[in-house]
Amino acid sequence: MTVEGRHLPVLLEEAVAILQPRTGGRYLDATVGLGGHAEALLIESAPTGHLCGMDRDVEALALAKGRLSQFGDRIELFHGDFAMLGAIADENGWAPFDGILFDLGLSSFQLDDASRGFSFMKEGPLDMRMDRQGGGKSAAELLTRLSEREITRLLQDYGEERWARRIAARIVEERRRQPLTSTVQLARLVAGAVPRYAWPRQIHVATRAFQALRITVNDELAKLTHGLQNAVELLVAGGRICVISFHSLEDRIVKETLRGWARLKPPRVHVLTKRPIIPTEREIEANPRARSAKLRAAERC
Numbered sequence: 699m700t701v702e703g704r705h706l707p708v709l710l711e712e713a714v715a716i717l718q719p720r721t722g723g724r725y726l727d728a729t730v731g732l733g734g735h736a737e738a739l740l741i742e743s744a745p746t747g748h749l750c751g752m753d754r755d756v757e758a759l760a761l762a763k764g765r766l767s768q769f770g771d772r773i774e775l776f777h778g779d780f781a782m783l784g785a786i787a788d789e790n791g792w793a794p795f796d797g798i799l800f801d802l803g804l805s806s807f808q809l810d811d812a813s814r815g816f817s818f819m820k821e822g823p824l825d826m827r828m829d830r831q832g833g834g835k836s837a838a839e840l841l842t843r844l845s846e847r848e849i850t851r852l853l854q855d856y857g858e859e860r861w862a863r864r865i866a867a868r869i870v871e872e873r874r875r876q877p878l879t880s881t882v883q884l885a886r887l888v889a890g891a892v893p894r895y896a897w898p899r900q901i902h903v904a905t906r907a908f909q910a911l912r913i914t915v916n917d918e919l920a921k922l923t924h925g926l927q928n929a930v931e932l933l934v935a936g937g938r939i940c941v942i943s944f945h946s947l948e949d950r951i952v953k954e955t956l957r958g959w960a961r962l963k964p965p966r967v968h969v970l971t972k973r974p975i976i977p978t979e980r981e982i983e984a985n986p987r988a989r990s991a992k993l994r995a996a997e998r999c
């Protein structure tokens with residue numbers, strides 16, 4: 699997922715080709731992360747292209763700030779949730795944009811920092827909040843409060859986990875004995891709940907459970923729906939929206955949202971990607987994190 703501690707932007711060339719950055723253009727990176735895509739957009743739109751970048755994660759934003767400072771006042775960064783994009787853009791006088799990018803999920807920087815609790819490979823607190831300033835509930839708090847049935851549902855719905863019931867039962871059993879507070883504790887518990895013969899070959903046995911919890915902790919699917927609806931209103935006619943997702947549920951939301959806009963009378967967008975653009979074998983080899991990426995895009999009518 700990381701190469702020497704860096705985050706490699708996924709589908710970078712493809713996203714830039716879709717967004718067609720140009721001199722004087724105005725762009726929004728709604729998930730600026732460590733600024734990889736943002737940097738490419740700024741280079742391609744030199745010398746006068748402008749980019750607004752936002753992220754829920756203040757720590758990622760601080761790193762993006764360092765990386766992008768070379769672009770001076772061509773870049774504006776903002777700590778915020780893209781579900782609130784409309785209000786944030788209004789307040790800051792940002793809109794309209796010629797191109798908007800969403801690169802969903804986590805950056806390698808977040809995954810690699812054990813203290814964030816995203817990784818089942820590293821001992822850390824069971825946190826998983828992208829925005830630790832925002833005051834939302836951590837994964838540990840959720841697992842303490844939710845009923846066995848609710849835990850089963852979230853594992854099934856957001857992790858497509860076949861062994862959801864067994865894992866939920868183990869979680870409830872464990873929390874009666876001692877609080878569930880650490881990533882490795884949860885990963886071991888999941889491994890113990892799933893029969894050995896059913897362990898997936900390609901991924902760690904706890905991957906799906908961790909993913910489901912992360913999606914719930916950060917309310918990722920509802921935020922994506924709001925973010926997309928806000929974003930399309932901020933585009934100029936001919937402006938483009940480009941979304942890179944890493945999860946089938948996210949991709950479904952993106953696909954249906956873009957198609958829904960295209961079916962309106964008059965259509966709000968023209969869909970540019972009948973099928974999603976996916977990474978080449980070469981990109982996946984260089985960056986396994988790209989494996990499940992899908993890019994969809996549309997142009998505002």
Ligand SMILES: C[S@@+](CC[C@H](N)C(=O)[O-])C[C@H]1O[C@@H](n2cnc3c(N)ncnc32)[C@H](O)[C@@H]1O
Nearest residue numbers: 707729731732733734735753754779780801804
């Ligand atoms: C895959 S990373 C982006 C990487 C970036 N494109 C780059 O090249 O460095 C996704 C980023 O989106 C942020 N994010 C996820 N959900 C968000 C939301 N609802 N609002 C704002 N940022 C969000 C995460 O904190 C993370 O930094």
